[in-house]
Amino acid sequence: MLNKNQPSFAFARRTRLAFFSLAITAVSFVSCKGDKDDVKPDDGNPPAEDKGFLPQKDQVYDYKITDTDGTKSSSVLKVLGVKDSSGIAVYDIENKIQEGNVFVTTKNRAFSKGGLTTYELFYEDGINAIYENVEEFGVIKDVVLKGFPQKQIMENKGTVGSNITFSKEPMEIKLELLIPIDENDSIEADFQAKITYLDGKVTKQETITTPAGTFNCSKWEYKYETYLKLTSLAIPMEEREDEYTVELWTAPGVGIVKTVETTGDAVSTTELQKITKQ
Numbered sequence: 001m002l003n004k005n006q007p008s009f010a011f012a013r014r015t016r017l018a019f020f021s022l023a024i025t026a027v028s029f030v031s032c033k034g035d036k037d038d039v040k041p042d043d044g045n046p047p048a049e050d051k052g053f054l055p056q057k058d059q060v061y062d063y064k065i066t067d068t069d070g071t072k073s074s075s076v077l078k079v080l081g082v083k084d085s086s087g088i089a090v091y092d093i094e095n096k097i098q099e100g101n102v103f104v105t106t107k108n109r110a111f112s113k114g115g116l117t118t119y120e121l122f123y124e125d126g127i128n129a130i131y132e133n134v135e136e137f138g139v140i141k142d143v144v145l146k147g148f149p150q151k152q153i154m155e156n157k158g159t160v161g162s163n164i165t166f167s168k169e170p171m172e173i174k175l176e177l178l179i180p181i182d183e184n185d186s187i188e189a190d191f192q193a194k195i196t197y198l199d200g201k202v203t204k205q206e207t208i209t210t211p212a213g214t215f216n217c218s219k220w221e222y223k224y225e226t227y228l229k230l231t232s233l234a235i236p237m238e239e240r241e242d243e244y245t246v247e248l249w250t251a252p253g254v255g256i257v258k259t260v261e262t263t264g265d266a267v268s269t270t271e272l273q274k275i276t277k278q
Helices: 005-021 123-134
Strands: 059-067 072-085 088-099 102-113 116-121 139-146 150-155 163-166 171-180 186-210 213-231 238-251 255-263 266-277
Touching (some): 102 123, 123 139, 123 171, 163 213, 186 238, 186 255, 186 266
Antiparallel strands (some): 059 072, 059 266, 102 116, 116 150, 139 171, 150 163, 163 186, 171 186, 213 238, 238 255, 255 266
């Protein structure tokens, strides 16, 4: 007999993981303005760089993620390459997240100009991440994405009162899926998700120590709201809304050093573990 609770749990968890992989701001919401086809290699002449909260191009950043429910996961961030777009150094960045046997990968870009570090997720980046991660456990019959490109902009000065701003339109995902249960059975399901970021500021400057070392950091604080809904004739409906408070510590030339996300009694902490040469 089909255990309908298990596919519901597995599907919901994996789909949420794939969705939230698109929402790791300041780590993987990254790109540059304009048409991607306009970006050209630097041909051995690196463009002038406006230093901001960007990772170093020759480094690999390992993070540990710990949740209050005991769940542990990891993230590996690295720069795949740097290109010149009209004199701006544009960073192609890859972030790989692992939770148990589940892997999620995002590939995006970032740049700093005019005293601002801009992170952006294009529509095609979102589509690619969804297909790569969701199709491991289901067949996508239809997908609708709204709210792209998604932007996060941080003031490079990073002093108390410096702003972190986001796209005003929420990011929305709607999926129609066919989920195989065994060799002969599948279930149809609809998944909806929406995430809305709220602007924030730097609340203090402080020294943070992690296993990777000691860093002089700006502490940013902001919030985001999520809505998730899973429906199917074969499994019970799942629906929830949450608001997350984010404390984010960044250092110039490194990017994220530590984050603490809180919703209700649940806390998720991400800490930089080590930095190694590529």
